[in-house]
Amino acid sequence: MPSLDELIEAFVELDEGRVLSLVEKLIVEIPPPDILEACRKATVTIGERFEKGEYFLSELVYAGEIFRRIMDIVLPKLREEVKPIATIVLGTVEGDIHDIGKNIFKAFAEAAGFKVVDLGVDTSPDRFVEAVRRYNPEIVGMSGLLTIAIESMRRVVEALKQAGLRDRVKIIIGGGRVDKYAKRYTGADDWADNAMLGVRKCKRLIGLEG
Amino acid sequence: MLGSRSPEELVKERMERIEKAIDLKEPNRVPLLIFTCGDILRKYATGYELYFNYDKTREASLRFVSEFPVDSLGVVTAAEGFVFSLAFADYPDIAPSIRFWSGPMHDALLDRYTRWPGRELPEDSILQFIGGQFMDVGEYAKLSDNPVAFVNEVILPRSCVNLEKPGSVKANASLIKLGVEASRFLKFLGDLAVDLARAGVPSLPLTFAYTPLDFIGDFLRYPTGALLDVRRYPDRVKQACEALVDPIIKIGLSLKPAGAKYAFIPLHLNEYLSPKLYREFYWPTLRKVIETLYDQGIKSLVFFEGWHDVHLETILDLPKGWGIAYFEKTDVRKAKKILGGHTCIMGGIPPSMLLQETPDKIKEYVRDLLGEAKPGGGFILAPGVADIPKEVPLENLKALIEAVEEYGRY
Numbered sequence: 095m096p097s098l099d100e101l102i103e104a105f106v107e108l109d110e111g112r113v114l115s116l117v118e119k120l121i122v123e124i125p126p127p128d129i130l131e132a133c134r135k136a137t138v139t140i141g142e143r144f145e146k147g148e149y150f151l152s153e154l155v156y157a158g159e160i161f162r163r164i165m166d167i168v169l170p171k172l173r174e175e176v177k178p179i180a181t182i183v184l185g186t187v188e189g190d191i192h193d194i195g196k197n198i199f200k201a202f203a204e205a206a207g208f209k210v211v212d213l214g215v216d217t218s219p220d221r222f223v224e225a226v227r228r229y230n231p232e233i234v235g236m237s238g239l240l241t242i243a244i245e246s247m248r249r250v251v252e253a254l255k256q257a258g259l260r261d262r263v264k265i266i267i268g269g270g271r272v273d274k275y276a277k278r279y280t281g282a283d284d285w286a287d288n289a290m291l292g293v294r295k296c297k298r299l300i301g302l303e304g
Numbered sequence: 305m306l307g308s309r310s311p312e313e314l315v316k317e318r319m320e321r322i323e324k325a326i327d328l329k330e331p332n333r334v335p336l337l338i339f340t341c342g343d344i345l346r347k348y349a350t351g352y353e354l355y356f357n358y359d360k361t362r363e364a365s366l367r368f369v370s371e372f373p374v375d376s377l378g379v380v381t382a383a384e385g386f387v388f389s390l391a392f393a394d395y396p397d398i399a400p401s402i403r404f405w406s407g408p409m410h411d412a413l414l415d416r417y418t419r420w421p422g423r424e425l426p427e428d429s430i431l432q433f434i435g436g437q438f439m440d441v442g443e444y445a446k447l448s449d450n451p452v453a454f455v456n457e458v459i460l461p462r463s464c465v466n467l468e469k470p471g472s473v474k475a476n477a478s479l480i481k482l483g484v485e486a487s488r489f490l491k492f493l494g495d496l497a498v499d500l501a502r503a504g505v506p507s508l509p510l511t512f513a514y515t516p517l518d519f520i521g522d523f524l525r526y527p528t529g530a531l532l533d534v535r536r537y538p539d540r541v542k543q544a545c546e547a548l549v550d551p552i553i554k555i556g557l558s559l560k561p562a563g564a565k566y567a568f569i570p571l572h573l574n575e576y577l578s579p580k581l582y583r584e585f586y587w588p589t590l591r592k593v594i595e596t597l598y599d600q601g602i603k604s605l606v607f608f609e610g611w612h613d614v615h616l617e618t619i620l621d622l623p624k625g626w627g628i629a630y631f632e633k634t635d636v637r638k639a640k641k642i643l644g645g646h647t648c649i650m651g652g653i654p655p656s657m658l659l660q661e662t663p664d665k666i667k668e669y670v671r672d673l674l675g676e677a678k679p680g681g682g683f684i685l686a687p688g689v690a691d692i693p694k695e696v697p698l699e700n701l702k703a704l705i706e707a708v709e710e711y712g713r714y
Contacts, residue, residue, distance in 0.1 A: 151576035
C-alpha cells in the first residue's frame, strides 16, 4: 500500500500518471477525506512554488486538471460531505464571458477546502445578490478578463450595498487586468491577479492564515 | 490642436516621431499611440454600432482624435480572425482581408469563436473572442501534414455553423457573403486611414502574423487544451508548431507589396509558460516568424500580453532593431533596462489607472515614468494592450495627452 506522502509528492511534481495510479490504490483502504487532505497539502506546495516563480500558469492549469481527475475517483466514494472552511460565491461578471482564470481559481479554492458556488460567466449584479441571499457565503469572488469587467464589478458592489448585504460578505476581485486601482474603483475588499494569491487572500479575508 | 500646421505636415511629423522611436532614436517627443478594440469608442457609439456599422466607427474614431490628438490611433473594432487568414494563406489577395473578423463576417459564417453585441451579447457591450476546442488530440498529425488543408477541410466546418456541410448551397453562399464583407471591410480600413490622415493622424502600415502555439490554443485546442497537450503530447505539439510557420510567414508577407512595414503579432500563452516551456514550445517558432519577416524588410509589432518578465531576455536573441515590444503588465522601465538600445519599448499606462486616478496623479505618473523610460529614445507611450474603458473620465485622457506634451519632449 503506497503512502499519502507519495501521493503528495507525485501531485506536487505533476506526475499525472503516477498520481492517478496511487489514488486508485489508496482509495481501497484510505478514507476519502484523508486523500482530499493530502491533495490540499499538495496544492499548498504547488501554490508556494507558483509564488516563488518556480511554477507558472501552465503548471496551475495542469495541477487543476490532475485535481479534477482525482476528484472523479474520490467523490463517488465520499459518504458525507466534508465540512468546508467557508463558502465563496464566484462568477465572471456581467459583460464578460471568459472563464479560464475563474476555473483555475475555483479548482484551487476547492482544493483548499472552500465550498465554491460557481455562477458561471456574464453574471449580473442581481444574480450575485440573489446568490448571496441564498447561500449566505463569507466571500464573494468576482472574476473578469476584459477592461469592461471592472465597471461591472463596481456595479455588483453597489448592488450588494443597495440590498443591505455588503457588510455581510468580504469581496475579492480577480483577473489579469485587476490591480490596486481597480480595487479602489470597485470598492472591493481585496484583489488578486493570479489564482494562488486569490486563494491565499480569501483565507486571510476570513481570518485564517493565508 | 492642429495649430498652424496642415494635416499633411502633422501626419509627417507624427509618423517621423514614431519611426524614429522604432529605429531606437530620440524623436522630438515621446510618441503616444492608442490601440482600441472599441471600448473607449463607446463614448460615441454603442458596441453594436461600432462592430456592425463601419460609418459609425469612422465617425467615432474621428471624434476621438479630434478630442484627443494622439500620434496614431489603431482601430481594431474586429475580432481575432487569424484562423480564417490561415485558411487562405496561399491566396495573398484574400488572406489579409479576413485577418480581423468584423461583425458582418460573423453574420456570414456564424463562427463559434466570437460573441457580438447585438447578436449573442447586449447591444452596448464589447465583442468577445472565446475560441473553443475544434480539434481532437488525435488529429495533430493531420494538422502537421498540411495545416492549410486541415483548417479548410476539418476546422472551419466544425467552427462555423454555416460551413458545416462544405459544398452545400448554404456553405457556398456564406463564403460569397464573406467575400463581399471582406471587401467592404478593407474599404472601411482604407477610408478610415484617409479620414484619420485628414485629421492629421497617421496609421501604421500593418500586416499580420501569429505565434504557432497560440494558433493551436486560440483556434484549435483552446488555451488550456494546448497547455495540457504540451505536457502529454510534447512531440506532436512541436511538430505542428513547425508546420504552421510557413503559412504564417506567407500571410505576413501578403501585404508587403501594398507597403506594409510592421507585422502585428498578439501573444496569448506567453505568460502561462515557464521559461523552460517557453523556450521549448513557444519561442523557437515565434522567433523564426519574426526573423524571417525582418529579413524581408518587415519589422514586428509584438503585443506581449500579460506578464512577460521572465521571458524578457529571449527578446535579445532577435537582431537589433527587429521591431516594437508592446508590453501590458511588464514594467516598461524594467524592459527598457534590459532591452534598451536593442528593442523599441511600448506601453506604460495601466488602463485601470486612467479609470481611477485624478488628472494630477496621472500627470505625476507620466512624469515619473518618462523620467526613466524616455532617455536614449526607443520608447513609445501607450495604454496597456487591453483597451481603455469607456468609463475613463475625459479629463483623465486629456491629462495623459498634456503630460506627454509636457514631459515627453527631448
